[in-house]
Amino acid sequence: MSAELPLELSPSSRRKAKRRTLGRYAIGYAFVLPLLAFLLLYQVYPILRVLWLSFTNFRYLYPDNTQFVGWRNFDRVIHDQVFWQGIGQAAEFTAIFIPGGVLFPVFLAILMDRVKNGQVVSLYRTLLYIPALIPGPLVFILWNWMYGPSQGLINLVLISGLHISSWANPPLWLSNDAWFIPGVAVMEWWWGIGYHTVFFMVGLSTIPNELYEAARMDGASEWQIAWRISLPLLKPMLLIILVLRLSTAMGVLVEYLLMGHDSFHPWTVYMYNLAFSNAQPMGYAAAVGWVGAAIMLVVAVGLYFLLRPDPEDR
Amino acid sequence: MVTETPAAPASLARPPQPRRALPVGTTARHVVLIFFCVVTMLPLVWVVMMSLKPLQEAYLVPVKFFPTHPTLSAYSFAFSHIPDLPRYFLNSVIATTGGLIGVLVISSLAGYALVWLPFPGRRILLAMLVASLFFPTQITSVIGIYQVDNDLNLLDTLPGLIFPYIAINLVVSTFIMTGVFRSIPKELLEAARADGCTVLRTFGQIVLPLCLNGLVVVGMINFIAMWGEYLLAYTLTSTSASRTLTVGMAEATAGTGVWEWPQISAVFTVMIALPIVLFIALQRWFMKGLMEGALRQ
Numbered sequence: 069m070s071a072e073l074p075l076e077l078s079p080s081s082r083r084k085a086k087r088r089t090l091g092r093y094a095i096g097y098a099f100v101l102p103l104l105a106f107l108l109l110y111q112v113y114p115i116l117r118v119l120w121l122s123f124t125n126f127r128y129l130y131p132d133n134t135q136f137v138g139w140r141n142f143d144r145v146i147h148d149q150v151f152w153q154g155i156g157q158a159a160e161f162t163a164i165f166i167p168g169g170v171l172f173p174v175f176l177a178i179l180m181d182r183v184k185n186g187q188v189v190s191l192y193r194t195l196l197y198i199p200a201l202i203p204g205p206l207v208f209i210l211w212n213w214m215y216g217p218s219q220g221l222i223n224l225v226l227i228s229g230l231h232i233s234s235w236a237n238p239p240l241w242l243s244n245d246a247w248f249i250p251g252v253a254v255m256e257w258w259w260g261i262g263y264h265t266v267f268f269m270v271g272l273s274t275i276p277n278e279l280y281e282a283a284r285m286d287g288a289s290e291w292q293i294a295w296r297i298s299l300p301l302l303k304p305m306l307l308i309i310l311v312l313r314l315s316t317a318m319g320v321l322v323e324y325l326l327m328g329h330d331s332f333h334p335w336t337v338y339m340y341n342l343a344f345s346n347a348q349p350m351g352y353a354a355a356v357g358w359v360g361a362a363i364m365l366v367v368a369v370g371l372y373f374l375l376r377p378d379p380e381d382r
Numbered sequence: 383m384v385t386e387t388p389a390a391p392a393s394l395a396r397p398p399q400p401r402r403a404l405p406v407g408t409t410a411r412h413v414v415l416i417f418f419c420v421v422t423m424l425p426l427v428w429v430v431m432m433s434l435k436p437l438q439e440a441y442l443v444p445v446k447f448f449p450t451h452p453t454l455s456a457y458s459f460a461f462s463h464i465p466d467l468p469r470y471f472l473n474s475v476i477a478t479t480g481g482l483i484g485v486l487v488i489s490s491l492a493g494y495a496l497v498w499l500p501f502p503g504r505r506i507l508l509a510m511l512v513a514s515l516f517f518p519t520q521i522t523s524v525i526g527i528y529q530v531d532n533d534l535n536l537l538d539t540l541p542g543l544i545f546p547y548i549a550i551n552l553v554v555s556t557f558i559m560t561g562v563f564r565s566i567p568k569e570l571l572e573a574a575r576a577d578g579c580t581v582l583r584t585f586g587q588i589v590l591p592l593c594l595n596g597l598v599v600v601g602m603i604n605f606i607a608m609w610g611e612y613l614l615a616y617t618l619t620s621t622s623a624s625r626t627l628t629v630g631m632a633e634a635t636a637g638t639g640v641w642e643w644p645q646i647s648a649v650f651t652v653m654i655a656l657p658i659v660l661f662i663a664l665q666r667w668f669m670k671g672l673m674e675g676a677l678r679q
Contacts, residue, residue: 095581096501103492103552106484110549114526115519121526176418179411194665195419198426201657203610205628206650209635214425219445219643221428228444235444261422270672290407315518322612326632336521343525344617350525357522364518 121354128348141355151356154335155363157249161334162317165253169260169313174302176261177268178294193269196262204259208326211255215241245331252323252332264309271305272298307375311368318364335360426654433457433647440643456644457652464641466622467649470630476540477615477626478608481547485555485604486597488548493559494585498571508560511553520550524617531618538620546618547608555600562596563589565674595671598664606657627653 122141126134145151176196183189199207214221217238226232226239233239241247275298283293321336335356343353432440434452461467495501496508527546528537536542566589574584590597615626631649634641641649661668 093501096495096499096504099491099495099499100501100507102488103556106488106545106549106552110527110530110546111514111523111553114523114530117526117529118519118522172418176415179415182411183415192415192419194662196422197661198658199422201606201661202654203606203612203628203657205612205632206610206653209631210425210429210650212635214428218443219441221425224428224445224447225424228447258422258425261418266672311516315516319518319521321521325616326612339521340524344528354522354525357519357525361517361519361522365516368516368518 118354118357121351122358124351125349126351126354128350134351137351141352142359144352145355145359148356150333150338151335151359154333154338155360157332158318158320158334158336161249161253161320161332162314164250165256165317166310166313168253168257169317170264170306170309172257172261173264173309174268174299174306176265177272178298180265180269181272181298182290193262193266196265199259199261200263202259205322205326207255207259208323211251211258212242212327215251217241217243242327242329245329248329248332252320252327255323256317260313267309268302268305271302275301303375307372310375311371314368314371315364318360318367429647429654430651433644433651435644437642437644456642456648460641460645460648464645466625466630467627469622470625470627473540473622473624474609474627477543477547477611477624478605480540480544481551481608482601482604484544484548485551486601489552489555489559489600490590490593490597491585492552492556494563494589496556496560497563498566499581511557514553515557521613524613527614528617537618538624540624542618543615543624543626546614547611550614551604551607555604558600558603559593559596562593562599562671562674566592595667595674597671598667599671602657602661602664602668605660609657610653 123136123138124134125137125141180189180192183192202210213219217223217240218235220241222241223233223235223238227235239247241251279297280293283297288296319336320334321340324332324334324337325340339353339356339360342348342356343350428447431448433456434454435449436451436453436455439446439449439451461471496504531537531542531546534542536545570588571584574588579588610628611626612628612632615629616632619625619629627649631646631653634646
């Protein structure tokens with residue numbers, strides 16, 4: 069652009085050039101303006117509003133009595149047994165979900181990476197990916213039926229198919245305290261299996277083929293290759309998936325709303341019920357939400373520093 | 383394997399390897415993969431089978447997997463006799479279409495500006511978008527979104543649902559689009575500029591047609607997110623004026639509903655068929671889009 073301008077600028081043409089650059093900035097701002105408007109109105113403002121609420125005793129039905137209460141809500145949250153039990157239950161769910169949710173896809177991706185026939189790979193990938201095409205809430209509704217004691221698919225396979233247990237006394241699954249959290253975790257494994265496998269396959273495709281060939285020349289077994297080459301090079305992708313899944317698993321809420329069970333009350337359910345229940349102490353609910361989010365952030369950042377690729381590795 | 387034949391002389395030096403049509407490892411690999419594929423598909427086949435059962439067969443104990451007398455009556459009954467169902471369906475279509483158009487237009491405009499249009503504050507904005515991806519406040523912000531809709535008198539309206547749908551999906555979508563736009567060669571844009579193409583025309587007529595794969599990725603991800611969204615729809619809507627099909631389904635299955643099993647399965651099958659058919663139709667572009675930059679950040 070500047071090359072087209074004459075070398076000697078008269079004052080008027082310089083002003084014109086300046087106006088032209090301003091005009092070019094204006095186009096850039098115009099392009100991001102809708103983004104900013106939506107984010108400010110429905111993301112930034114709501115979050116700030118929740119932040120403000122968390123320092124008040126706001127109740128939805130009695131907005132006129134709202135007072136600023138300082139850190140009192142937060143103090144209450146820190147000493148709230150129900151909240152900490154809720155964090156504990158969310159952590160329990162996360163701890164059961166994460167290993168299978170990550171390891172099965174890694175395993176499948178490594179297996180599929182070895183299949184030479186492109187069409188077969190694409191068939192496997194499509195079939196495995198299909199659950200990821202189903203919106204989460206519909207997955208929860210589906211699995212709620214699948215765990216049904218007398219009508220569900222799981223008992224159909226177990227009892228009629230494999231002759232384990234009996235129709236007279238079938239496993240109750242979701243209505244059973246001990247099985248509810250593992251049951252939801254297995255559902256989430258199913259839901260994410262193809263999605264995460266594709267992620268890891270992209271990660272594996274960045275590994276140069278010569279590396280494998282060199283290892284085979286040196287007499288490495290397939291297990292050694294998977295363990296020593298594929299896995300370490302998958303680390304960056306693993307980090308992304310772990311951080312991503314950690315925050316969705318710790319924020320498990322809709323699963324409860326759709327499959328609900330008395331013995332499962334993660335902190336998100338506590339917050340939601342406080343905010344939208346009869347008395348609606350939204351100020352306190354907001355504080356619960358902030359403390360929960362802060363804990364998730366700390367864990368995610370900790371995980372990042374634990375697993376980030378070493379600079380020396382590159 | 384065929385490619386190894388030219389290297390035959392080398393095998394003289396090594397002990398001859400037995401050639402098998404299917405080595406044990408390969409067979410085991412395929413058996414495991416096929417097992418996982420079958421387990422993955424089983425629940426969906428089961429729902430479709432349930433939707434084809436006549437009423438009395440659905441309630442047999444023990445229940446059977448395949449219908450003995452398959453029928454489509456559950457489909458016709460569900461969509462003609464269940465009150466509110468067509469309305470819920472329409473609401474879902476409107477909310478998803480509105481949200482999708484909004485996200486596609488806004489995220490491609492912003493993504494393009496963030497990559498190719500210079501303006502002060504660009505880097506800070508991009509950094510803030512990336513940082514916000516790791517900010518786990520999606521659940522907490524529901525309380526605030528409810529209040530915004532309340533203030534704007536948008537509770538229980540479709541715009542009151544569409545606006546937050548756009549907002550909550552914008553950051554990820556914009557981020558994906560920046561990856562896609564970055565793969566456009568700089569020379570192309572310079573050539574367009576040299577030819578006197580305005581920014582808007584360059585964007586609309588040259589850049590966007592090249593980025594269709596990326597738009598398919600963003601569109602698909604958002605379609606899935608919005609088509610089955612529950613938390614906001616459940617919180618922000620209360621009557622059939624704006625309730626979506628997902629919330630309606632959840633109500634129907636919660637025990638308070640009057641729908642019969644095959645009818646619920648029929649509606650469910652229709653709801654999941656839409657994204658699956660769409661994905662299979664768009665798969666080629668979707669995978670290309672992922673490889674082109676959507677995933678490589």
